Amino acid sequence: MRTEGGVAFFPGLARPTVIDLGTLSPADEARMRDLVAAALAAPPAPPPPKGAADYRTTFLSIEDGGDVHQLAISDVDTDPSRRALLDALGELRRAMSRR
Amino acid sequence: MTNATGSTARCFAQPHRHSIFCILPPHVLKSLAENGSADQRRRALETMATDQTIRALRAAMPAPVSRTPAGRRLLEAAEAQKERLIHDAKGRTVLPGAVVRSEGDNPTGDVAVDEAYDGLGATFDFFWDAYGRNSIDDEGMPLIATVHYDQDYNNAFWNSQQMVFGDGDGQLFNRFTIALDVIGHELAHGVTEDESGLVYFYQSGALNESMSDVFGSLIKQYTLRKTADQADWLIGAGLLGDAVDGEALRSMKKPGTAYDDPVLGKDPQPAHMRDYLNTTQDNGGVHINSGIPNHAFYQTAMLIGGYAWERAGRIWYEALRDPSLRPTTTFRRFAILTHMTAGRLYGAGGSEAAAVKEGWKRVGIRV
Known part of the structure; x- marks a missing residue:
């Protein structure tokens, strides 16, 4: 995953981050898989509102076995499934940074 | 290697261009991502992610904006109608959240709430006092902001209806209401959208960003009563955490020098067209190449001298309102x-026009 946008562009923060669900507890892994499945099944995101600016967009390349899925979730995306996945990924990243 | 794979290899040699110039269909990339070597898989995933960026940009491209004539405002406000509403998202991402301070209310004691309230007030006052503009839409639109958005959220944004401010993580970033120019920057996005609808990618997007930096900086200069040569011309001073090697998000005086940090990287802003960055990241480099028009404004303001909002700022403001300014305008x-x-x-032969011409010339743009 990588995050772009925001009020400024920081090259160091735009680098991709890899989250290996296999390193999570079985319960957390199952929760993340459910969130990913729900986000992938959600209706496509509409374009950002005209005039919106400085919002961030998180691009996800999800590899599962031989399958690869793509998702883009922006701060102005209000779909509850994608927002739930983004919030969970934020929690994971914060937990990773604390280790 | 097949021809397709060979093409891929050439494309990967130009990481910022491959998604534009390569014509590999998505299914070939997907196959490479799933069945290629480790290196092919990595590169295919990078390309797919970049292609996704392009698709997002295309989707974001609005329909042509129908400009409203500059003289549209038949009802000129006799007095400013300041109306602020500050909300608290309480660490969640649901907008706008609960109202915690309305116009005329006393300070709450919550620093972010009160900074947002004061910052919106200073921004409103600036546009009214300097240019006679009555809020974002020049018709008294309420100024709505949400603070405490998400957890450790390192950003502030404008969602086309309101401003949103994160608290920062306390390490890389402080709270985003700490910098008046950042509050002004976000509100100015609303002004730009109302006046010109500058499309938010590539050069028009960088101009959109630059307009927000120009007015964000001018709001701070106006509030502090600083002349052009006294101003710091920084955007977001005080926003970076103590441990970060940097002084701000951007410098209009010296683009590319605001920070150089092991975690954040180095400020990538160019100050001249010879260093213009062609990229698909950041909506086509809107926060990167904005350094060029930012520096042109700084140069112009310094050449004119005095308070930058009076003449240099007036010129930029009136240009933004000009009916001939198109949403896809170039630098x-x-x-x-x-x-x-x-x-x-x-006056066509005046020192101000000469300063504008010289200001743009110094960033490599001839008028």
């Missing part, structure tokens, strides 16, 4: 417009 087209505007406001 050069905007430069020409500012030069024409300076001539219209202060």
Whole structure:
């Protein structure tokens, strides 16, 4: 995953981050898989509102076995499934940074 | 290797261009991502992610904006109608959240709430006092902001209806209400959208960003009563955490020098067209290449001297409002417009028009 946008562009923060669900507890892994499945099944995101600016967009390349899925979730995306996945990924990243 | 794979290899040699110039269909990339070597898989995933960026940009491209004539405002407000509403998202991402301070309410004691309230007030006062503008839409639109958005959220944004401010993580970033120019920057996005609808990618997007930096900086200069040579010309001073090697998000005086940090990287802003960055990241480099028009404004303001909001700022503001400004305007087209505007406001042979011309020339743009 990588995050772009925001009020400024920081090259160091735009680098991709890899989250290996296999390193999570079985319960957390199952929760993340459910969130990913729900986000992938959600209706496509509409374009950002005209005039919106400085919002961030998180691009996800999800590899599962031989399958690869793509998702883009922006701060102005209000779909509850994608927002739930983004919030969970934020929690994971914060937990990773604390280790 | 097949021809397709060979093409891929050439494309990968130009990481910022492959998604534009490569014509590999998505299914070939997907196959490489799933079945290629480790290196092919990595590169295919990078390309797919970049292609996704392009698709997002295309989707974000609005329909052509129908410009409203500059003289549309039949009802001129006799007095400013300041109306602020500050909300608290309480660490969640649901907008706008609960109202915690309305116009005229006393300070709450919550620093972010009160900074947002004061910052919106200073921004409103600036536009009214300097340019007679009555809020974002010049018709008294309420100023709505949400603070405490998400957890450790390192950003502030404008969602086309309101401003949103994160608390920062306390390490890389402080709270985003700490910098008045950042509050002004976000509100100015609303002004730009109302006046010109500058499309938010590539050069028009960088101009959109630059307009927000120009007015964000001018709001701070106006509030502190600093002349052009006294101003710091920084955007977001005080926003970076103590451990970060940097002083701000951007420098209009010296683009590319605001920070150089092991975690954040180095400020990538160019100050001249010879260093213009062609990229698909950041909506086509809107926060990167904005350094060029930012520096042109700084140069112009320094050449004119005095308070930058009075003449340099007026020229930029009136250019933004000009009906001939198109949503996909380029740097050069905007430069020409500012030069024409300076001539219209202060005389074609005046020192202001000459300063505008020289300001743009110093960043590599001739008018």
